[in-house]
Amino acid sequence: MIQNAHAASSRPWVAETEPPFLRIQKVTKKFGDFTAVDEVSLDIYRGELFCLLGGSGCGKSTLLRMLAGFEAPSEGRIEIDGQDMAGIPPYERPTNMMFQSYALFPHMTVERNIAYGLLREGVKRDEAMSRVADILKLVQMTQFARRKPHQLSGGQRQRVALARALVKRPKVLLLDEPLGALDKKLREETQFELLKIQETLGITFIVVTHDQEEAMTLSTRIGVMDEGQIVQVGEPAEIYEHPSSRFVADFVGSVNLFEGRISVDEKDRLEIDSAEMGGTIHVGHSTSCTLDQKVWYALRPEKVRLDREEPVGEANRARGMVEEVLYLGGQSIYKIKLDSGKSVKATKPNLLRHEDDAISWDEPAWISWGDTAGVVLTR
Template identity: 55%
Template sequence: MSLSSPESGPPPTPGFVQIQGVAKHFGDTVAVQHVDLAIARRELFALLGSSGCGKSTLLRMLAGFESVSAGRILLDGENITDVPPYRRPVNMMFQSYALFPHMTVEANVAFGLRQEGVARAEIGDRVAEALKLVQMQAYGKRRPAQLSGGQQQRVALARSLVKQPKLLLLDEPMSALDKQIRQKTQIELTRIVEQVGVTCIMVTHDQEEAMTMADRLAVMSEGRIVQCGTPHEVYEYPNSRFVASFIGSTNLFDGVIVEDEADHIGIESPAFAQRLYVNHGVSEPLGTAVTASIRPERVMLSRQRPVRHVNWAEGEVAHAAYMGSHTVFQVRLASGALIEASVPSRVLAEGDGAAVGESVFASWSADGVTVLSA
């Protein structure tokens, strides 16, 4: 049976994995609080959050390594809540890779199949196919100590896929790799998962990793899912201050809605001399205290007062950090507030940029403001 035939498999199915009201208690400590999720067949889904938010505990409940205190878990219509780990059609790739140091690469990949009593000839074929899939067929006779971190990760992935699981779980899959290898491996791992057609749930604290790899992601905090959606939806339309600041960088300014017209709203903020003009409506009434979120890449800098944007503020460059592809500027406004702008290097190449201590105008469009009430 081929490991890589998504076209011939069943079509995407909403609710292939269903997590219904799942909670986990450790004594008086609540690690996961009433989580509801539906994940489609062949979807690559990310659980994203900082340490201690409950994401790894939720993953371990899916694997069967932790019991469920409340709720239930369904996989392809089957209730697996109380099914032991070794009986679940689920494989987990651990953060440490957990390779046997005394075994060769081939033996590591074959280990689970041997435990199941699969025929030797079939084991050989499936191991060869799995190693070919992760481009490690030339390293079958080596031991883990003879491999780089990225190669060990590929072997761990092959060992997880060789058993042809319905659900693949990845626990911080890139954490052991340095940044340059990690960025390359993110794309490669996504390609392999898509080629195999396996449903995959990964846990990560790295926002860039989740945004790069996942079809959808859920942001977790204190055992709860606070927002779920595509990377674009969560980044562009965060539903709270927490999500806006956790996913990427943003400028947050407190204010009050003082104007509500058919085509725009106005927000007064102590950070700015004039009202913020936002060209979309909100559900909150006049007088509501809100937070305005402005992404740094939405902020433009100029020496002249802008004519394109209705939102602008004058200030002085307090700090500039060259990041290669872009430069991050911090501009201190007359109010004392700081606003951050991320300016692409190609834009700076067209001019001479702005120096620390120089007066500039920061501006952003009417649709560059996300209004948050939580």
């Protein structure tokens, strides 16, 4: 997983050393009786690469279009760099938008596609072409300046669209599913390039995506959306390791969820009676809950250890039968049906080219994990 270097060097959302660069305050968007965005409030800081993550129809693209000025909020306020955006049309906002379709002019060369917006705004031709040359160099497309879009690969067209959006020097670049049309390998390569470009220019990027891996890879922070609302905001590791709800835990990565009730609640530990697990889950920390409260215990598959013999020393263990093994090259995913009837997943890295003694289908096995491996969820 890549981690945006900017996040390590500057985290104004934690230190509160500067005011937010972009403020969304109780923004709602209705289309007739349908509420697409529901009282969203969000602060984004200068130089962030912020991802809005969510499934289809959750409101993330509608929120992006309101930032761009293509839609007007039904209620609420949007500020960019201290300026209220109410009534300001898209062409006068300090933003630019890169669409998933790229929308390049097929009859124009790469160079003319990128220069088009500058020339339309009255920028002198010499200055416009100088800026085009600079941005082509940044996206590593100088040698393709005279080609037309149909002569380019998907990844190259994506870079041209990015260059066209950046050449106008917006304060905020809005990207709607920017890598969705690329294949997996090219998407991963382009993620590196996008990070390098963003860090070089220092422009605030806001990316809409449904791909949790893409969001984890690119962002300084993620805002997870569901049914028009922001349900959690945090850095990638926080979202993954400390989800605020079952929805977030399940949407961001793979997870095992055990339902149960709190049977012991002490300062430094909890115990959860869980029929799904087939016993008691021991948790080595406390949380805000009460005795006999219904909770869910979220456990990531990579935190689960898989053994043939009953493990010694682990806080939690359960026995089951291996139902499926999926080989994915770098790792294998095991699906185990516990004696309780609950199916769980465990992942195991494939460190050797061939392992003669590997656990296989239809074998009995034990799963186990430490008391700090999972997180307790109350909703």
